[in-house]
Amino acid sequence: MFKHILLPTDGSADSEAAIVSCIRFAQATGAAITGLHVMPVMHLFTYEPGVTEAVHAQVRQENERHAKRYLEHMEQMASAAGVKCTTLLLMSDYPFEAIIDAARNASCDLVAMASHGRKGVKAMLLGSETHKVLTHSAIPVLVFPHGSGTATAAEFTS
Template identity: 45%
Template sequence: MFQHLLVPTDGSALSDAAVRTAVTLATAFKARITGLHVMPELHVFTHRIDTLEDTQERYAQLAERHAEQYLAAVARAAQEAAVVCEVISVTHDQPDEAIIRAS
């Protein structure tokens, strides 16, 4: 029935529960999983242009670090259940649109 499950995650407890459920389903149906994390775009309003570049770079580093942590949890759960898994992160202001585009 299921061949591929898209599993969006934001690192929350509800996301963790969804990951566990998706891994269980993937195991039962011999399906593969794609873990997805959507990072919001940075919006900064400032009159100091010199701080903008540093702020953008720091924000991107933190967002990437969080994405790696959240997606590593998906990959780990899949690996423990011997489920084929890939993980992706994207930047988008509308997570629902990013999820639809990824499916």
């Protein structure tokens, strides 16, 4: 069975539901979790470099603060369930690549993540990191579908 799960989060409601379900899955199987948040790399261009640097630093600090809050929340939930959890914060222009690399580097044997259920134009414009991970990962991927709520531990053991 799976022993080490990579659990990416973006702080959304779908990710929150996936966290709850994944922690229950890890609890039922005795797996450890590595929580991951991938921050976007900031690319700012302006005629006034001094302004850009100040804004860049402020936005990055705000993004880091939010990311750390998401990851701390995951750690607290896992700890309350008796599941070993470490966290990782990365920056990348390509979150799906960062997710796959993090899973490989941490020797994870499963990636568990939410699907946001985007369709139509939104899916084309925003893309799907979950779909890209599914397409490119050599490691199995467990997808918690958009709007599926949270699974109970009994659902994983039956």
